[in-house]
Every structure is written in structure tokens, then in C-alpha cells.
Amino acid sequence: MSQMLALVIIVFILFIGDFIAVRTKAWVPSIFIAAILFLLGYWTFFPTEIVATAGVPPVVATMMMYLLITNMGTLLSLDELKQQWKTVVIALSGILGAIVILLSIGTLLFGIETVIVAIPPLVGGLVSALIMSEGAADAGLVSLSVFAIVVYVMQGFAGYPLTSLMLKKEGKRLLGLYRNGNLAKKEMAATAETVEPEETELKLFKNLPGKYNTSYFKFFRLAVVSYLAYLVSTLLEPVVSISPLVLCLIFGVVAAHVGFLEKQVLQKANGFGLAMLVLMLYILDGLKNATPSMMMDIIFILIGSIVLGVAGMYVFSFIAGKILKVSKEMAFAVSLTALYGFPADYIITNEVIHSLSDDEEEREILTSHMLPPMLVGGFVTVTIVSVVLAGVLVEFL
Known part of the structure; x- marks a missing residue:
């Protein structure tokens, strides 16, 4: 061919x-x-x-992964997280619940290695699935390498309908309060900032004319930050083993904060779409080892892992919601963002809102109350926590 x-x-x-x-x-x-x-x-x-x-050989996919995760770090705004601190706590509680249930009941049913591989893809996205798949393959665990990808592929089927159901219940509750005069519109600053992050001034290059900030210069700075993360990881290796991909995320946050990188630098360098194409093809490439018999062998483990993980999310998010006075439906919906992240959280929330009311004012009310926590929840779980979690757990394989 x-x-x-x-x-x-x-x-x-x-x-x-x-x-x-x-x-x-x-x-x-x-x-x-x-x-x-x-x-x-x-x-x-x-x-x-x-x-x-x-x-798309592995070396190209690895390069794109470094750039993508560093780019993820530039999206983190501490101000956004402060405004939605309850959402952050609930999202973290949901992930903790999935981890606790899987490490306890899941380990008894499926074994510790299976659970370690399952957790990051289940509560994260493409990158965490890829990290665990590569880690399992390097450890000689071929079936678990495939398992990591299959978990990522299938998790949305649990997340999408459950989230839609929870948001519909929450939306009906909010509409009831609004129609009785007990609910006001909230500020949408967090939503706007999350969907369209504002420009971050390049403080370190403030005197550089804009015409010189070319795509190549953006790629260069992104590559420098990624390389520094890799370098620090290798220097720390004799003392403590930290995945360079975890450090890429942290270094991306720092680089954006000090003004070395702008937010969404990979998108602005016109490289995000190609990077995602490469990673999608690479993760699907992992299915080449999946024989029909292997798929039959892991199907029950797959279903069991997703059920246990979602159950843990529900219990812990329910408890956190009770303590923080957030409805159990909204708390569970926020924790479920770990199963898909952005843009699915944005799409599902908007579709639910439009299905609940034809009145523009009511839609604005629902949007102001439901969209910001869903976006922040997806950002915290998929973008930040899952990558760090994968970087930690992969060391135990």
C-alpha cells in the first residue's frame, strides 16, 4: 500500500x-x-x-504529545479556578471516588495492573489514554495496552446519556425556581474566558513587533518549553521519577504566566488540528494488536471498570455536593465531565438547555448557572488531573 x-x-x-x-x-x-x-x-x-x-511513526506522535500537553498548560487560568472553586472540589472528588472504588473493589475483581491502566483513560482524555497504552506496551502488557485505548473509546457511552439526564433534571429544577422568582442570572465571565481564553500578553517579548511573532517563532518557544520539561525530568531521574509529560503541563502553566507563551499557542501557530490528527491516528494504531479473542477477553473487564468508576464518581460527588450545597444532579454532571471533557461538555450542556425551553431569557438563565461549572469541571479533570494521574500511575507498571 x-x-x-x-x-x-x-x-x-x-x-x-x-x-x-x-x-x-x-x-x-x-x-x-x-x-x-x-x-x-x-x-x-x-x-x-x-x-x-x-x-505517522511513533516518534512523530511523541513530538506532538509534548507540544500538545505544553499547550494545555497555557490554558490554565488561576482566576477561573478561583471563581469556580466549588466546581473544582466536586470534580476532584468525583475522580477520587473513581480511584477509591477501582483500587479497592476493582483490584479484587480484575487485578492491580488492570486497574492502574484503566484509571487515567477512564477519568481523562486522549493523552492520558496514550500515556497508559505506551506504558503498558513498554512493560510487555500487550492486552492492557489495547485495554487502555478501548476504555478511552467506550467511556463516552456512559458519560453522554448520564450527563444529559442529570442536566435535564437540574435544568427543570432551575426553571422552576426562576419561574417562581427565586433565581437570578449569574455573570458569564467564567464561561466566556473558558470558551474563548483572553489574550495573554507576551511580557518577555513586549517590545517585539507583532509581524515577527510568526508561526515558526510560536513553535520554537513551544518546543523550548517542552524540551526544558524533558531536561528537568531526566535530571531528576536519579532522585525521583516524574514523567516529562507531567512537567510539560506544569511548564506550560509557568511559561504562560510569565509571558513566554501566549494562551492556546498551538492553535495560534496553526498546528493544533494537525497535532490532534497525528495523536488520534497514533492511538488508533494501538488497536492493531487487538485480535477478536482479545476483545472478547477484555469486554467484561471494560464494562466492570466503567461501572465501578462511574459509581465512585456518583458517591463522592454526592457527598461533596451535600457539603458545598450543590444539587446532586449538578455535582454528578460536573464529575462526569472526566469521561469526555471539552468540547463535549459544552455541546451536551447547550443541547440540554435548548431542549428545556424556547424562551431566550430562560435559556440565558440556564446557561449562566449550568455552563460555567461544566466547562471548568471538564478542564480540571481531563486537561490537568488526568495527565498528572497518568504520569504518576504509569511508573507502577
Whole structure:
């Protein structure tokens, strides 16, 4: 198979996944469709190395992962997190609940290695799944390497309908309060900042004319920060083992704060879409080791892990919500953002709001109360905590 034919086939598969996700309003995740088609391809006519043949070898994916995680760090605004501190506490409680239940009951049922691999993809996104998949493969645990990817692929099927159900209940409660005159509109600053992060001044380059801040200069600064994270990780290796990807996240936060990087620098360098394409293809490449018998072997572990994880999220978010005086529906919805993150949290919340009322003023009320915590929850769980968690747990494989 030629390189360009391989590229056409695998990118077309990603497009099919996106198309179906749009048609079903995200109820069927694009990654699920893509994974099914990749599996069918590997079981029929795909060459084993079709992704590498298309031009995405592991070394390219690793480069993109460094850049993407450093870019993630630039999105973190401490002011946003302060405004939504209750949301942050509830989101962290949900993740803690999933960890506690899986490490206790899950370990008894499935074994410690399986649980360690399952936790980060279950409470995180693409990057954490990739970290655990690579870690399991490096440790010689081929089936668990595939398992990490399958968890990531399937988690949305638990998260989407449950979140929609919780938000509909919360929305109806809020509408009842509003129609009785007991609810006012909240400020939307947190929402606006989360969806469209404001420009961060490049303090260290304030005298640089804008015409010199080219895409290459953005990539250069992003690469420098990523390299510093890698360098510090190697220097610390004799003392303490810290994943360079975790340090990329931290260094990205610091670099944005001091004005070395702007927010969303990868998007502004016109590289985000390509980086995501590379990582999506690379994670789907991990399915080449998934035989039909292996998939049958892990299906029960997969379902059990998701059920236990979601149950833990519910119990701990319920307790946190009670203490912080947040409704159990809103608390559970916030904790469920760990299963999908942005932009699914934004899409689901907006679709629920539009399904509950045709009145623009009522929609604004619902948006002001429901959207900010959902966005911040997804950002905390998927962007920050899951990457750190994966970096820590991968060392135990």
C-alpha cells in the first residue's frame, strides 16, 4: 500500500467518525466509530503498520504529545479556578471516588495492573489514554495496552446519556425556581474566558513587533518549553521519577504566566488540528494488536471498570455536593465531565438547555448557572488531573 493511499483511508475513517457524531448530536462518539472501522480494517485488509506507512511513526506522535500537553498548560487560568472553586472540589472528588472504588473493589475483581491502566483513560482524555497504552506496551502488557485505548473509546457511552439526564433534571429544577422568582442570572465571565481564553500578553517579548511573532517563532518557544520539561525530568531521574509529560503541563502553566507563551499557542501557530490528527491516528494504531479473542477477553473487564468508576464518581460527588450545597444532579454532571471533557461538555450542556425551553431569557438563565461549572469541571479533570494521574500511575507498571 502506498503512503498516500494509506493516508487517504485512515483520514477518511476519522471523517466518517466525525460525520456520524455530528448527525447523532454527539450521542455516538466519533472515536467509537473510528475505532470500530480501524478494528475491522486490521482484521481484514489493513497492513499492520498502516499508520506509520501513512507518515505517522511513533516518534512523530511523541513530538506532538509534548507540544500538545505544553499547550494545555497555557490554558490554565488561576482566576477561573478561583471563581469556580466549588466546581473544582466536586470534580476532584468525583475522580477520587473513581480511584477509591477501582483500587479497592476493582483490584479484587480484575487485578492491580488492570486497574492502574484503566484509571487515567477512564477519568481523562486522549493523552492520558496514550500515556497508559505506551506504558503498558513498554512493560510487555500487550492486552492492557489495547485495554487502555478501548476504555478511552467506550467511556463516552456512559458519560453522554448520564450527563444529559442529570442536566435535564437540574435544568427543570432551575426553571422552576426562576419561574417562581427565586433565581437570578449569574455573570458569564467564567464561561466566556473558558470558551474563548483572553489574550495573554507576551511580557518577555513586549517590545517585539507583532509581524515577527510568526508561526515558526510560536513553535520554537513551544518546543523550548517542552524540551526544558524533558531536561528537568531526566535530571531528576536519579532522585525521583516524574514523567516529562507531567512537567510539560506544569511548564506550560509557568511559561504562560510569565509571558513566554501566549494562551492556546498551538492553535495560534496553526498546528493544533494537525497535532490532534497525528495523536488520534497514533492511538488508533494501538488497536492493531487487538485480535477478536482479545476483545472478547477484555469486554467484561471494560464494562466492570466503567461501572465501578462511574459509581465512585456518583458517591463522592454526592457527598461533596451535600457539603458545598450543590444539587446532586449538578455535582454528578460536573464529575462526569472526566469521561469526555471539552468540547463535549459544552455541546451536551447547550443541547440540554435548548431542549428545556424556547424562551431566550430562560435559556440565558440556564446557561449562566449550568455552563460555567461544566466547562471548568471538564478542564480540571481531563486537561490537568488526568495527565498528572497518568504520569504518576504509569511508573507502577
